[in-house]
Structures are given as C-alpha cells and as structure tokens.
Amino acid sequence: MHVLLVEDDLVLADGVARILREEGVVVDVVHSGEDADRALAMRELSVAVLDIGLPGIDGFEVVRRLRARGSNMPVLLLTARDEVQDRVRGLEIGADDYLVKPFAAPELVARLKALVRRSNPRSTDLRISGLHLDSQSRRASVDGQTIELSAREWAVLEYLVQNASRVVSKQQIIDAILPWGEELTLNAVEVYVSRLRAKIASAGIVIKTIRGFGYLLEPGVA
Amino acid sequence: MSLRARLLKWLVIPLVLLNLLAAGIAYWLAWIPAQSALDQSLADAAWALVPHVQESGDSVQLQLSKQAEQVLRVDHFDQVFFVVRDMEGTTVAGDADFPELRIPEQMNVFVAYLSEMRGEQVRAITLLTEVDGEMILIGVAETRIKRQQIRLRILWALLGVELLLLLIVVAVIWLVLDKGFLPLRAILDDLARRRAEDLSPLPTRDAPQEIAPFLVAMNDLLQRAQRNARAKQDFLANVAHQLRTPLAGFRAQLEWLQAHHRQDDDTAHSTALMLASTDRMVRQANQLLALARSEPGGSGRGQREILQLDQLVSESVQQFVRQALKKDIDIGFDLQPTEIVGDRFLLRDLLDNLVDNAIRYTAAGGVVNVGCLTENGQGVLKVEDNGPGIPDSEKDKVFTRFYRLDQTQSGSGLGLAIVRDIASDHGASIEVGQGANGHGTVFWVRFPAAVQQQAV
Numbered sequence: 101m102h103v104l105l106v107e108d109d110l111v112l113a114d115g116v117a118r119i120l121r122e123e124g125v126v127v128d129v130v131h132s133g134e135d136a137d138r139a140l141a142m143r144e145l146s147v148a149v150l151d152i153g154l155p156g157i158d159g160f161e162v163v164r165r166l167r168a169r170g171s172n173m174p175v176l177l178l179t180a181r182d183e184v185q186d187r188v189r190g191l192e193i194g195a196d197d198y199l200v201k202p203f204a205a206p207e208l209v210a211r212l213k214a215l216v217r218r219s220n221p222r223s224t225d226l227r228i229s230g231l232h233l234d235s236q237s238r239r240a241s242v243d244g245q246t247i248e249l250s251a252r253e254w255a256v257l258e259y260l261v262q263n264a265s266r267v268v269s270k271q272q273i274i275d276a277i278l279p280w281g282e283e284l285t286l287n288a289v290e291v292y293v294s295r296l297r298a299k300i301a302s303a304g305i306v307i308k309t310i311r312g313f314g315y316l317l318e319p320g321v322a
Numbered sequence: 323m324s325l326r327a328r329l330l331k332w333l334v335i336p337l338v339l340l341n342l343l344a345a346g347i348a349y350w351l352a353w354i355p356a357q358s359a360l361d362q363s364l365a366d367a368a369w370a371l372v373p374h375v376q377e378s379g380d381s382v383q384l385q386l387s388k389q390a391e392q393v394l395r396v397d398h399f400d401q402v403f404f405v406v407r408d409m410e411g412t413t414v415a416g417d418a419d420f421p422e423l424r425i426p427e428q429m430n431v432f433v434a435y436l437s438e439m440r441g442e443q444v445r446a447i448t449l450l451t452e453v454d455g456e457m458i459l460i461g462v463a464e465t466r467i468k469r470q471q472i473r474l475r476i477l478w479a480l481l482g483v484e485l486l487l488l489l490i491v492v493a494v495i496w497l498v499l500d501k502g503f504l505p506l507r508a509i510l511d512d513l514a515r516r517r518a519e520d521l522s523p524l525p526t527r528d529a530p531q532e533i534a535p536f537l538v539a540m541n542d543l544l545q546r547a548q549r550n551a552r553a554k555q556d557f558l559a560n561v562a563h564q565l566r567t568p569l570a571g572f573r574a575q576l577e578w579l580q581a582h583h584r585q586d587d588d589t590a591h592s593t594a595l596m597l598a599s600t601d602r603m604v605r606q607a608n609q610l611l612a613l614a615r616s617e618p619g620g621s622g623r624g625q626r627e628i629l630q631l632d633q634l635v636s637e638s639v640q641q642f643v644r645q646a647l648k649k650d651i652d653i654g655f656d657l658q659p660t661e662i663v664g665d666r667f668l669l670r671d672l673l674d675n676l677v678d679n680a681i682r683y684t685a686a687g688g689v690v691n692v693g694c695l696t697e698n699g700q701g702v703l704k705v706e707d708n709g710p711g712i713p714d715s716e717k718d719k720v721f722t723r724f725y726r727l728d729q730t731q732s733g734s735g736l737g738l739a740i741v742r743d744i745a746s747d748h749g750a751s752i753e754v755g756q757g758a759n760g761h762g763t764v765f766w767v768r769f770p771a772a773v774q775q776q777a778v
Contacts, residue, residue, distance in 0.1 A: 109567045111568065111574075114574075115573075118575075118578040153567075201567055201569070202569045203570065203573075267643045269639075311652065311653070312655035313636075
C-alpha cells in the first residue's frame with residue numbers, strides 16, 4: 101500500500117507516517133495543498149490522507165482537482181472541525197471517508213485498509229497474527245496449517261479480518277457476505293462466529309462479542 | 323422603600339387630608355340643621371308664652387300658672403330660662419338676670435345667639451312680637467349640654483365613617499397596586515425561572531407603556547451579554563479546535579513510541595501514562611467544544627432533522643468499545659429502531675458524555691449497557707452501569723456544572739451539565755434511577771415524539 105499523507109502539522113505528519121510505515125505502508129509526506137496537488141497529478145497511489153485545513157489551497161480544493169482529473173483514488177479527509185458543513189462538503193466533492201482529529205492510530209489504519217480494499221477488491225492476501233487468508237484461492241491457514249471452512253464461514257472470517265480492530269455489527273456482516281439479498285438470521289451469524297472461534301483458536305486472534313451489537317476481531321493474547 | 327409603600331404613602335396622605343375636609347363639611351352639614359331645630363324648639367317655647375302675655379292698664383303682664391311654667395322649664399338635660407321684657411328693657415316676667423336681649427330685625431322672626439347666664443354658656447333666642455298693640459320681647463335660653471352631646475355624637479359618627487372609608491380606600495389601592503404590578507411580577511418570574519445561561523430577550527408584547535422602555539433597555543443589555551457569551555463560546559470552540567491538531571500529533575507520536583518500546587517495561591509504563599494524559603486533554607478539549615455548542619446560540623450547531631437514534635449510537639460504537647475494553651468493562655447494546663428529531667452533533671455530544679460518564683465511574687470488570695427504544699411514540703435513550711450509583715440526595719446536583727460526585731475520578735464536571743443542556747434544548751427529559759439490582763445508575767433520556775415535533 102502506498103499512501104500520500106498531506107498534513108501541515110509536522111509533528112502529526114511525522115507521527116502518522118511512522119505509524120503507517122510500521123504497518124508496512126509506503127508513505128509519501130507533503131505539507132501543503134500545492135505539493136499535494138502536484139504529487140497527485142504525477143502518479144496514482146493507493147490512498148491519500150488529506151488534512152482539510154492546509155495553507156494555500158485547502159484539502160477540499162485538492163480533492164476537487166483530483167476528481168476533476170477523473171481519478172478514483174480513495175481519499176480520507178482529516179479535520180480538526182467536526183462540523184456538519186465540513187463533513188457534507190467533503191463527501192459531496194468526492195472524499196471517501198472522514199476522520200476527526202485527534203484520532204486513534206488503529207482507527208486510521210483500519211479505515212485506510214478498508215478504503216484500499218474497496219477500491220481494489222481483487223488482490224488481497226490477508227495476514228493477521230498466525231492467520232493467513234488467501235482471497236484468490238479462498239483458503240485460510242493458521243500457522244501454515246490449512247483449516248476447513250464452509251463458504252459462509254470463510255466470508256464471515258474474511259469480513260472480520262478485513263475490519264480487524266473495528267467493531268462490526270451482525271447486520272453489517274450479513275450485508276457484506278450476502279450481496280444478493282439472500283436471507284440470513286442474526287442467530288446464524290452467531291453460529292458461524294462460534295465455529296470460527298473454535299477453528300482459529302490457536303492463531304493468536306480473539307473475536308470479542310460486543311453484546312447486542314456484533315464482533316470485534318483483534319490480534320490478542322490467545 | 324418598596325414602590326408599593328411609596329405609592330401608598332403618596333396616595334394616603336392627600337386622601338387623609340381630603341377625608342378630613344370632607345368630614346368637616348359633613349359635620350357642618352349635620353350640625354346646622356340640628357342646631358336650627360333646637361333653636362326652633364326654643365322659639366316654640368317663646369311662642370307658647372305669647373298667649374299668656376296680657377295688657378293691663380299701661381303695662382303688660384304674664385299670666386302663667388305654676389304648672390305651665392314647670393312644663394316650660396322642664397328639660398331632661400338642660401336648664402331653661404326665659405324672660406319677657408318691654409321695649410324699655412324692663413323685665414315683665416321670668417328670670418330677671420336674663421342677659422340683655424338682642425333685638426331681632428323683624429317682627430315675629432326669632433334671632434338665635436350665644437350668650438352667658440349664671441356663669442354658663444347658653445344658647446338664647448329673642449322674639450319680638452306685639453301683644454294688644456304693645457311691643458314686647460321674649461327671650462328663651464338653655465344651657466348647651468344637649469347640644470354638646472349631639473355635636474359629639476355627630477363627630478364620633480363622622481370619625482368612624484371616615485376611618486372606615488379610609489381603610490376601604492387603602493385596601494382598594496393595595497389591591498389595585500397589586501394588579502398594576504402584575505406585569506412587573508411576570509417579568510420577575512420570567513427572569514427567576516431562567517437557567518443561568520439563558521440570555522434570550524424578555525417578551526415586550528403586552529407590556530404596559532411605562533415598563534416597555536425598561537424592557538427595551540433590559541433586552542438591549544441581554545443582547546449585549548448574549549453577544550459577549552457568544553464571543554466567548556466562539557473563542558472556546560476556536561481554542562478547542564486549535565488544540566486538536568497538536569494533540570493529534572502528540573498522540574500519534576506516543577502511539578508509535580508505545581508500539582516500538584512494548585518490550586521495555588519502564589518505557590511502556592511511561593508511554594501508557596502519557597497516552598492516558600493525552601486522552602484526558604483530548605477529552606477536555608472536546609468537552610469545551612461540546613459546552614460551547616450546547617449553550618443556546620452556541621457555535622457549530624447543525625440542523626434539526628429526523629434521526630435514527632439507534633444509528634447514531636452505532637456510529638459511536640467504535641469509540642465506546644475502545645474506551646470500555648481499555649478499562650475491561652463489558653459494554654452491551656440493545657438498539658431498537660428509534661426515531662427522534664434533533665441536531666446530530668449535539669446528540670452525539672449527549673451520547674458521548676453519558677456513555678463516557680458510565681464507563682468512567684464504573685470499576686474495571688463492570689457492566690455498561692446502552693439502549694434505545696420507542697415508548698408511547700417517544701424515543702428513549704437508556705444508559706445503565708453497575709458502578710457505585712448516585713445517592714438520591716445528589717441526583718439533581720450531578721447536572722450542575724463543575725459538580726463532581728467523586729473527586730478522586732478525573733473529570734471536568736461538565737459532562738452531565740452538557741447532557742442536561744442538550745436534552746433541554748431538544749425538549750427531552752432526563753431521569754436518573756437506580757440500576758437493575760439496586761446498584762449502579764440508569765439515565766433515561768426521553769425525547770418528544772418525533773411525529774408531533776414534525777407536525778409543529
């Protein structure tokens with residue numbers, strides 16, 4: 101994953117860049133709207149993280165120009181102001197997501213990964229702790245040992261891993277794995293998750309139940 | 323001195339004077355006929371003597387039997403005197419020491435006057451008449467005991483009446499002033515009922531002409547205060563916003579540091595503390611923003627719209643769960659489809675504060691439940707914890723700004739004040755109760771029915 105980070109606050113830019121690099125992401129950092137515009141015009145990256153309040157041309161304008169050039173590159177806006185106008189305007193001009201400062205690093209990472217996956221759904225090879233998902237062959241393995249999963253179980257696990265460290269609701273899971281309007285009850289989701297827990301028990305991953313809501317998959321103390 | 327007392331004083335003094343004048347006039351009006359009636363009865367006595375006066379030779383004589391004289395002189399209260407004199411002033415009959423007679427200007431019309439006899443004040447009349455061609459003067463007098471008594475009686479009666487009138491008038495004035503002060507009282511009530519932050523103008527419609535300029539001046543003042551308050555809110559919001567970027571940078575650096583030095587216990591301990599501190603600063607900045615927003619006319623408000631309360635909670639779930647897991651609190655949700663009308667951003671502040679509060683004041687290993695449902699058409703938000711609970715005596719106070727139940731917990735004392743402000747701004751009521759098993763706390767926020775609100 102190759103990210104363009106546009107943030108005029110040097111401390112924040114440096115911190116976010118380091119965190120992303122820690123995740124194995126390639127990060128280019130620029131500090132002004134002009135530089136961002138130039139960089140984006142030059143080459144297509146996986147995703148842009150763009151502060152709204154930039155000196156010179158602001159984040160909105162950068163997105164507008166990017167979209168005007170016909171690019172579909174996902175953009176996540178950062179803002180210090182969580183106000184309706186900002187959010188509405190950001191989404192109107194074609195930004196894909198929106199995060200209010202200050203944010204937790206895992207949240208940013210999770211959202212970026214989700215954005216990248218959405219824009220490029222085919223090429224994923226997911227790895228988290230001892231778990232490895234190969235989307236191409238739809239095979240999962242724990243510490244190199246292939247585990248047997250039904251198609252539904254695989255879909256649920258893939259969705260949870262794609263949204264690792266984020267809470268997902270049961271309805272979100274159903275909507276994600278059943279795109280053609282098939283029927284599935286919330287109870288069925290529970291059944292799949294409990295089976296998955298048993299199957300990946302040794303992978304160093306926990307799937308926490310969030311009562312009355314859904315699940316949270318994270319690397320954990322197994 | 324109260325305005326009422328002042329008005330009363332200025333009204334009562336002239337009223338008393340006026341009453342005294344009226345009393346004086348009434349006294350004379352009552353006394354004069356009484357006096358003339360009494361004088362008339364003296365004159366009647368004189369007339370009664372006339373038939374008994376006779377001409378004999380060249381002198382006149384009074385032929386009056388003892389009994390007749392007795393009848394003439396008898397009076398229950400007063401001594402009665404009489405005299406008959408000729409035109410030379412010679413006493414023909416009666417009391418010789420009768421004072422000199424005043425001669426009336428006309429025949430047969432008596433004249434009444436005050437005189438003195440035997441050391442006493444007397445009322446006397448003189449009658450000039452003709453008996454058998456001879457002019458004679460008849461004087462009748464009586465002491466004034468009866469008259470004084472009548473006078474006193476009139477006086478007392480008048481005083482009583484006047485006093486009663488005065489009391490009635492004072493009572494009427496009192497009541498009228500009361501009525502007159504009603505608009506003032508209404509304004510006072512309006513001001514007294516307000517919350518500290520409410521600087522909206524006073525209603526000037528229906529205000530009496532005399533109070534209107536005062537109200538206008540007052541509203542002008544309120545408006546200035548409101549402008550100041552708004553400037554203060556904008557400043558607060560601005561500061562809070564300005565703080566966010568450096569805090570975000572600080573936080574990002576700390577997170578990196580923490581991830582990188584996970585193995586070194588001392589450094590990990592230190593970075594964890596710094597992160598906790600940073601989160602507190604972040605929270606304070608957010609609280610300042612929420613406070614600036616929650617006040618009437620606060621900056622950064624959105625619009626009223628129909629919202630799904632369950633969805634609003636869902637949007638904050640990431641943050642709630644992260645907070646709860648950090649403290650090893652079991653957080654649960656029960657989100658029924660619930661429609662309310664409100665401002666998305668204010669309501670998010672309300673929700674954040676209630677849930678944050680529940681997590682903050684519940685010990686590690688505790689339980690927090692967040693739910694929403696529709697009850698009788700009303701959207702209800704319910705946040706429940708099994709923490710230490712709030713004693714009954716403190717239940718109202720917890721919504722006061724800067725009030726903190728547990729001083730050992732970090733907190734700004736603003737959270738529930740913000741919740742209250744936002745709730746009342748939405749016409750929602752807040753109820754604080756006890757948790758399921760008699761411990762912990764439940765907050766219910768009941769929103770007005772969405773359908774009704776839309777209709778208005």
